Amino acid sequence: MNFWQRTLAILHKDLMAEWRTKERLSPMAFFSLLVLLVFNFSFELGGAALHEIGPGVLWSSFVFASLLGLSRSFADERENHSLDALLMAPGDRSAIYLGKMLGNLIFLLAVELICLPFFTLFFNLSPGWFLLPLLGVFFLGSACLSAAGTLFAAMSSNMRLRELLLPLLMLPMILPALISCVEATGLVLDHEWGESLYPHLKMLAVYAIVFIALSLMLFEYAVEE
């Protein structure tokens, strides 16, 4: 099997396991909605709040949901002692990273697409074609979160206090991507796309590429026994 076949095999396994159990996607999506609800009582969503805090609220809920999903992504492997088997498989271990990362990307995108209608509902935002560029922002933003998150999830999976440490590791590191996600989302909600949106999308793309490249190089060391 070459590198891509192994990557796709891991991805296929993760998607299949999720399809059968649904133990990650539904808690993530529900958690994301609960975060929106909590924010509603902290800030009174809707109306003018949409442009003030809307993008921040939306991305906070995505980030918290992604933390939840990421911590499971290696926890299952550890609980079933299947990570050892994956690591013993011949060939480049970075395929494990890439497969898992693509899986996390797909789960996160699914959560975002589930939450978006509720977000528009809670904020009284009338949906329209102007929201289309959000798909690009969601894709790049989720790529950033899962690129960095999968590496940190792998690292924290054999640490002490892992559930506690994953957010500590991840939140400061993803701040640069989060800033651009929030800014870009705000621009789209203000019907401003094009010139002003482009630098943020570029920033997200650079962040995702840098983290994927670094993780492919470093994953080997992060999971070594």
Next chain:
Amino acid sequence: MKNLSNASKVLSTLVFVSMLAALGFVFLYAPMEKEMGDTQRIFYFHVPAAISAFICFFLVFLGSVQYLRTRETRWDRLALCSAELGVMFGLIVLITGPLWAKPIWGVYWRWEPRLTSMLITFTIYVAYLMIRTHGTRSGQAPRLAAVLGIVAFANVPLVYYSVDLWAAEQQLHPPRNVGLAPEMRYTLWICYAAYALLLVQLLLRRLDLARIEEAVERLRQRRDELADY
């Protein structure tokens, strides 16, 4: 060991003398700044501390890369000790910055790009230290920390770039290439030298301490092994 402690004494003396000289230059020699008055003098501590912090963060990166390549403990020790010092110098920057800002900007804190970037960078390295102290079982700490040390350093330019995008129009920091009066420039160079000496001395002392800690740990393990028999 005898020679080492002599060298260390010499270095301590040098740090003491250069710090006194720096204080003398900052408060007695450097001219009063026209607009900011005495408040501006904090700049002579703020800027060298910021540069020292980034030197430390680079040393964390260097130690981490070298550790993964060679697996020699001394590189891991360098990364750990530099991270601690980097966080300390970062704290000096984050404390002196607001002290300067209160009279000049009217508030202690503004979400201004370079302040924000420094704060994010600082939190990344605090997280690094937390992971090292709380997260890892013995044996795996150096390896995981090395991965983190590399990722953290690669993240620094991204932090600066994204924060600039976010709040470029709020740039309130005095520009980097501002023309300094010659007396101010000399004072700044003396402060750089004093901070560089301080950095070297603290790093060497901390590395010694780390070696002693490791030796104690080895002895403790040995004792436990013997107690098992």
